[in-house]
Amino acid sequence: MIATRATPRLMLLGLTLQAGVWMGLHLPVLFGREIHFNVIEGTFQSAASILAFALALALNVEIAGEYRQTPWLRWAWLFLGANAGLSMLREVVQSPLLNLVWKGYTDSPLQGLHQHLVIVPANSFLVLGLLGMWWAYRQVGLGFVTKGYDYAQIAGIVCVLLALLFSRRGLTQAESPYLVGRVLQHVGLLLLATAAAASVVLHRMALQMGGGKLARALRCLTLYAALRATLVLAEALLFLHMPEWRQTNGLLHFLDTFCWQTVPWLAALAGAYRADLTVHAQKELQRYLAGKAAPIAA
Amino acid sequence: MIHGISEQAWIQYLDKQLEVSERERIEAHLADCAECREFCKRMARTDEFLHRLADEHAERFPLQNEQLHINLAKVLARVLDAEAREGALSRPAIAQRMKYLEEILAAMCGEWTAVNALRVAATSSLAGAHEHVTQDNWMSFLKKLTSIASVFCGDAGARLLWEYGNV
Numbered sequence: 001m002i003a004t005r006a007t008p009r010l011m012l013l014g015l016t017l018q019a020g021v022w023m024g025l026h027l028p029v030l031f032g033r034e035i036h037f038n039v040i041e042g043t044f045q046s047a048a049s050i051l052a053f054a055l056a057l058a059l060n061v062e063i064a065g066e067y068r069q070t071p072w073l074r075w076a077w078l079f080l081g082a083n084a085g086l087s088m089l090r091e092v093v094q095s096p097l098l099n100l101v102w103k104g105y106t107d108s109p110l111q112g113l114h115q116h117l118v119i120v121p122a123n124s125f126l127v128l129g130l131l132g133m134w135w136a137y138r139q140v141g142l143g144f145v146t147k148g149y150d151y152a153q154i155a156g157i158v159c160v161l162l163a164l165l166f167s168r169r170g171l172t173q174a175e176s177p178y179l180v181g182r183v184l185q186h187v188g189l190l191l192l193a194t195a196a197a198a199s200v201v202l203h204r205m206a207l208q209m210g211g212g213k214l215a216r217a218l219r220c221l222t223l224y225a226a227l228r229a230t231l232v233l234a235e236a237l238l239f240l241h242m243p244e245w246r247q248t249n250g251l252l253h254f255l256d257t258f259c260w261q262t263v264p265w266l267a268a269l270a271g272a273y274r275a276d277l278t279v280h281a282q283k284e285l286q287r288y289l290a291g292k293a294a295p296i297a298a
Numbered sequence: 299m300i301h302g303i304s305e306q307a308w309i310q311y312l313d314k315q316l317e318v319s320e321r322e323r324i325e326a327h328l329a330d331c332a333e334c335r336e337f338c339k340r341m342a343r344t345d346e347f348l349h350r351l352a353d354e355h356a357e358r359f360p361l362q363n364e365q366l367h368i369n370l371a372k373v374l375a376r377v378l379d380a381e382a383r384e385g386a387l388s389r390p391a392i393a394q395r396m397k398y399l400e401e402i403l404a405a406m407c408g409e410w411t412a413v414n415a416l417r418v419a420a421t422s423s424l425a426g427a428h429e430h431v432t433q434d435n436w437m438s439f440l441k442k443l444t445s446i447a448s449v450f451c452g453d454a455g456a457r458l459l460w461e462y463g464n465v
Contacts, residue, residue: 066452140449142414175433209408216448230411276404281454284402287304 002058003275008216011055011272015265018048022261026254040257042096045261049091052264056084059271070141079125080221084267086122091264093118118186123191126225130198130200135222137205144205154197157229161193164236166257171236172287176272196229207228213277220270224263231259300328301334303404312345358409392431399463407450415450419443436451440464 025041055120060138092098093114098105105111119184138144164171165186173185191260201220204216235256303311303324308315311324328335396416403412419442420428424435431439440463449454 063452067448067450067451068452069445073452136449140446141418142411142446208410209406210410211412212404212406212408214407214411266307274420278452278454281406281451281458284302284304284405285454285458285461286307288458291305 001279002055002062002156003272003279006055006268006272006275007198008269008272008276011052011269014052017050017147017263018044018261018265019258022048022090022258026257029250039097039100042202045257046091046095047260048098049264050088051087051121051272053084053091056264056267056271057081059275060084061275063271063273063278072132072136076129076136079129080271083125083129084271086118086125087197087264087267090115090118090122096284109173109178109181112173112176113178113181113184114186116181120184120190120191122163122194123188125196126195127191129194130202130221130225134198134201144208146201146204150200150204153200155266157193157200159195160233160237161189164189164233167240167287172239190291192225192229192232195225199225213273216270217270217274217277220266220273224266224270225261227259227263231256231263301331301398302405303327303334308341310337312341318407353373368448389432395463396428396431400461402459402462403418403447403451403455406447411450415443415446437464 018229021044022041025044059076064074064077067077069224092109094106098111111257171182171185171189172179176182202218203226204223206215206222209215209218238252246256257282301425306318306325307316318423328338373418376429384422400412405413407415417428418438420431423431423442424438425431440460443461443463444456451459
């Protein structure tokens, strides 16, 4: 059982290690030094993110097996597992290392097309997973409520999304020669905004739960979906004002890359927290059954 | 299981054989729960009594710690059995058992969820309401609660609740 080994503590350690090593490689550049570890940095970043998503995938599939009585949640966790699996593929597609075998790949419009061919199904699975979870919890009828503040947040997400879709200038694929790429980016954004809106509602549920291991898992899932959406929207807004922001603003680029690196670990952390609940329940059950069956000396 | 702490864990706690994390969990619970403090005192007295007895009769009956352990388990099991039998028909015993189930559930999916899961389970079971859960409709209530727990805590959490509630 992977859940007993892939604990939340291990995931936090993984995130800290990745952030530490990456910062060590990147800081000299931030302070104006001419030392570049692009290949090492790219390799390390892709490998660590793929590892985190692989852990999330394994944990999510294992968690899905925990819901034999609840098909909605079994499917929800399987969808989240599919999202993690496709996100691994996305890490490969957007890795700058591909430039070594395909010269100029990352600057070609083909990379954007490949990226969005993966992003759209990945986001679809994320949306299905979050909505499936929300529906399953709601169906029980415990009295979860969505407050006015949540609706305001969802309205905010819709407004930013509409502004981006109509202006189109902030979208990386707006100038793509591939129609499919341009359409897929719109669909991907729409799906990501839906995931962000669903995560707002799930976050409210987590707050309402009043603690417990499940609430922690839901909070991490919320953060995972919300951070992805925020980064994509922030990048698009930055692109509107400063099309060359990646090259001209080192600090913003640093922060953006740093935040993107935490995303895979949030997915893994959500799985680890949920799996920790199962481990806790199994331990308690074993203790109880062992106590019940303990031999009584005469 | 008492307030989410197994019999084995109580015994190991009294024998100072628990891991630090588990020991801290029990101590944190004891700080808040007068009932368990009282229970712990009772068991500590029994433990001390058994040790003293063993010392006094060491030559005639060479009791090892292992045997003391088993005897303590026996005493604990009898205390719990007696409590369960006495409480089988009384309303306070049912209320207490529901409180235990609530605590087990709260550790996994939060206090609010636990309170409401018990309420919904009682309402949708033969009991019809939280305060009408009795020995007669207990199994109907427990089945509903287990099915709710399987949504929030999965099969393992639901089974834990079922085993503990199915006395």
